[in-house]
Amino acid sequence: MSTAPPTPPDANLLRGHLDLILLSIIQGPPKYGLEISKLAQTATDGYFDLKVGSLYPALHRLEKAGFVRSEFTSGPRSGNQVKAYTLTESGGRELNTRRAEFQTFTQQLGKLWTLTGGMT
Amino acid sequence: MNQTEQYVRQATRGLWGRAQRELRTELEGHIAERCQEFRLSGLSAAEAERQTLRELGAPVQVSRGMLDVYTAPALGKAGVLSALLATAVFSALPQGLAQVTSIYGSFPMTGPTSYLDFEQLKAAIEKAGGQVDGSASNAIIALPGAVVGMNGLSESDWPGISVARNGKTYYQTDALLYSLLSSKLDVRISGWTNPVVNADGAKIAIETSDWQTINWLYASTLRMSFSMPRDDLNTPYALIEPESLTGRLNFKGAFQKAAVYALVIPKLVSWTGMDAKGQPVGGFLNLLNTTAQAQAGSVQFHVPPDFKDYKLYSNPSEFQKALEPYQQLVTAPVAQWNAQHPAPVLLLKLSGHFGPDAYTIVSPGSVKKQP
Numbered sequence: 001m002s003t004a005p006p007t008p009p010d011a012n013l014l015r016g017h018l019d020l021i022l023l024s025i026i027q028g029p030p031k032y033g034l035e036i037s038k039l040a041q042t043a044t045d046g047y048f049d050l051k052v053g054s055l056y057p058a059l060h061r062l063e064k065a066g067f068v069r070s071e072f073t074s075g076p077r078s079g080n081q082v083k084a085y086t087l088t089e090s091g092g093r094e095l096n097t098r099r100a101e102f103q104t105f106t107q108q109l110g111k112l113w114t115l116t117g118g119m120t
Numbered sequence: 121m122n123q124t125e126q127y128v129r130q131a132t133r134g135l136w137g138r139a140q141r142e143l144r145t146e147l148e149g150h151i152a153e154r155c156q157e158f159r160l161s162g163l164s165a166a167e168a169e170r171q172t173l174r175e176l177g178a179p180v181q182v183s184r185g186m187l188d189v190y191t192a193p194a195l196g197k198a199g200v201l202s203a204l205l206a207t208a209v210f211s212a213l214p215q216g217l218a219q220v221t222s223i224y225g226s227f228p229m230t231g232p233t234s235y236l237d238f239e240q241l242k243a244a245i246e247k248a249g250g251q252v253d254g255s256a257s258n259a260i261i262a263l264p265g266a267v268v269g270m271n272g273l274s275e276s277d278w279p280g281i282s283v284a285r286n287g288k289t290y291y292q293t294d295a296l297l298y299s300l301l302s303s304k305l306d307v308r309i310s311g312w313t314n315p316v317v318n319a320d321g322a323k324i325a326i327e328t329s330d331w332q333t334i335n336w337l338y339a340s341t342l343r344m345s346f347s348m349p350r351d352d353l354n355t356p357y358a359l360i361e362p363e364s365l366t367g368r369l370n371f372k373g374a375f376q377k378a379a380v381y382a383l384v385i386p387k388l389v390s391w392t393g394m395d396a397k398g399q400p401v402g403g404f405l406n407l408l409n410t411t412a413q414a415q416a417g418s419v420q421f422h423v424p425p426d427f428k429d430y431k432l433y434s435n436p437s438e439f440q441k442a443l444e445p446y447q448q449l450v451t452a453p454v455a456q457w458n459a460q461h462p463a464p465v466l467l468l469k470l471s472g473h474f475g476p477d478a479y480t481i482v483s484p485g486s487v488k489k490q491p
Contacts, residue, residue, distance in 0.1 A: 034150045052150070053181025056143070060189045075149050077156035082149035083142070 006047045014048070018058050019067075020102060021048060023087065023095040026068055030084035032075070033059065059085060067091030123173055124151050126456070130179035130389075134187045134226070134361045143186060151176070178390040183361065187226040219314075219327035220244050223290060224336065224362060230280035231359045234336040235290035236326065238282065248322035256282035256289045261296065265320040266303035273299060293333075296324075297340055301474055309337050309472040312380065312413040331422065332362060338380055338470055339409035341478045365410060365422035371467070373487030375414035382411045382479065383421050384466040385430070386443055388456060404449040411470065418490070430463040432484035439464050 008014075014021075025031065025039050037055055040048040062068045068085045075082040087095065128147050132140045151172050158168035176182075220240040226232045238256040245252050250263035253272070260272035273295050275281055281295050297317075300307050305319040315334055317324040328334065375381065387406045412421045433439040442464035446452045457463040467487065468479040 032149065032153075033146065034153050051181070052147075052176045053178065053185055056146070056182055057185025057189050060143075060186065064189060072145065075153045075156075077160075078149075078152035080149045080152035081145050082153060083146040 006045060008047060008049055015054070017102070018050075018054065019062060020095070020098045021050075022055075022058055022062060023067065023091060023098065026085050027087050027092070027095060030071065030073070030086045032073075032082040032084045034082070036085070062091070067094050123169060123455070124148070127151070127173055127176065127179050131182035132186070133179075133183045133364055135183070135190055139186075139190050143182075147182070180359075180361075180389055184226060184231050184359075187232075187361065188228050219325050222293065222326055222328045222330070222333045223285065224330055224332040226362055227280060227283055230292065232361050233280075233359070234293040234333045235283060236293055236296060238289040238291040240327075241291055241296065241324070244324045245322070248324065250322055256291045259291065261299040261303075263300065263303070263305060263319050263322045265322075266300075266305055293336060294340065294344075297344060297474075301344060307474045309341060312378070332360070335360070335409070335411045335422075338382065338411040338472065341470060341472060341474050342382065342384075342409055342468075344474060360408065360410075365424055367423040367425045367427050369421045369423045369427065370418065370490035371421075371487045372418045372490050373482075375417055375419045375487075376469075377414060377416040379414050380411055380470045380472065381414055381419050381421075381482065382409050382468045382470050383423065384409055384468065385423065385427065386446065386463050386465075387424075388446060388452065390449055403447050404452055405443060405446045427463075429457045429459050429461075430465045432465050432467055432487075434481060434483050434485070436466070436481065439466055 021040060022036065025036050025043075031039065033052075033055060036059075037050045037052070040050050059068065059070075063070055063085070066088060068091050069088050070083045070085045072081045073084050074080075128144050128151075131147055132143050135143060151169075154172040154175070155165070155168040158171050159165065163171060221237045222234055224232070224234045227235075238259075242252040242259075245261060245263065248263065250261065250266075252262075253260045258272050258274040273281055278292070278295055278298075281292050283290050297307065300317075300319045305322075307320075308318045310316050310318060312334060313329045315326050315328075315337055317326060317337070326333070326337065369383070385408045387408050388404055389406055390404055391402060391406060408424070410421050410423055412419050431442075433442065449455075454461045467482040467484070469482055470479050471477050
């Protein structure tokens with residue numbers, strides 16, 4: 001049985017969390033741009049659709065900030081050079097910090113949704 | 121040049137040296153890998169390339185994002201340079217008129233645009249008998265004769281209204297013009313180097329010899345059409361990346377010395393946006409305005425590199441009709457202009473005035489293209 005793909009997030013919401021999304025995907029073995037964008041899609045049933053126009057500027061910004069490093073390597077299908085990204089040590093720390101912040105934020109926000117009445 | 125080369129070239133435009141080389145290789149790798157995937161699923165080489173490029177979206181989105189990454193800190197240098205240039209021309213400015221320096225670049229939130237030094241702008245407005253309240257992110261600008269009760273523009277309703285560079289705050293040029301026009305002031309741009317914005321007699325001197333800033337001001341008389349009942353040029357306007365118009369186009373003819381002329385050039389590039397009701401809209405056509413001050417009998421325009429296939433139109437409705445098939449990618453006969461499908465172009469004489477008399481069309485028969 002298949003389910004309909006979730007409605008994509010609001011563009012501002014996606015933009016606001018793009019770095020966290022990318023750092024989350026890049027952790028582990030090196031990955032190149034196309035691979036990153038496909039992983040974002042497949043792992044979230046199409047919820048995150050990262051366009052090239054936002055993906056590459058964000059990757060380069062993360063590299064400039066020292067959170068990821070890159071290396072050119074041969075593409076698995078075409079043999080053309082692709083640029084593979086890995087997390088640096090500070091990128092790993094940044095991912096942990098941002099993940100914890102995001103979890104705290106959603107937990108606290110969740111408490112507001114369970115409010116049922118006014119103050120007693 | 122094939123389509124991939126063209127895409128990569130456009131996506132890396134504005135970058136230099138290593139950053140450009142590396143992004144080029146990276147994008148070529150992405151495209152080659154994706155094409156190969158489509159080939160394996162049974163598409164022909166041409167179909168695979170077409171499908172891949174369609175999936176990538178407009179190259180300008182990549183180049184704009186990359187310029188934000190690589191050029192934003194470098195604007196510091198541009199700022200210093202423009203300050204030096206401004207100092208050099210200072211003595212040429214009319215005495216008693218306050219001066220406002222400007223910067224032009226590609227910024228986060230806005231893309232390529234022009235900004236004015238906020239403190240200097242404030243001083244110029246006060247000198248002209250007006251008043252500025254609040255900071256650059258929520259300024260209320262009032263000039264003599266303005267409609268009272270105009271609310272200030274803030275960052276929330278005008279993202280990127282102000283930026284900080286080198287310890288200075290800059291205010292978006294469009295926001296100033298919008299404030300003046302929505303206060304029902306009669307606004308006119310005059311001059312070329314160090315142009316003057318005249319709002320019902322109050323003069324604000326913009327201290328710049330940067331072609332891009334001056335072009336921005338004059339082109340805004342065409343872009344800011346909300347007070348203009350004409351819809352001849354009712355198509356989204358292209359943003360001009362800094363230093364991207366490296367080609368030149370020369371005309372000879374009945375050009376008036378010191379008058380300002382504009383070429384309206386259609387650009388074929390996919391765009392998306394929202395209309396006034398927040399509904400998504402999109403298309404394949406943008407209009408690029410490039411302006412120039414004429415010598416007696418001749419004028420030279422900055423145009424996109426390799427821009428050579430075009431046809432001048434004398435009638436706005438014929439111009440619009442010629443553009444019609446290109447409004448959407450699916451109906452466009454070609455994806456780039458060529459000798460068989462030349463770009464329809466309008467040559468205008470600008471008055472500098474915001475309103476229905478912002479321009480008159482120059483008859484193609486009265487001018488001749490020069491090499």
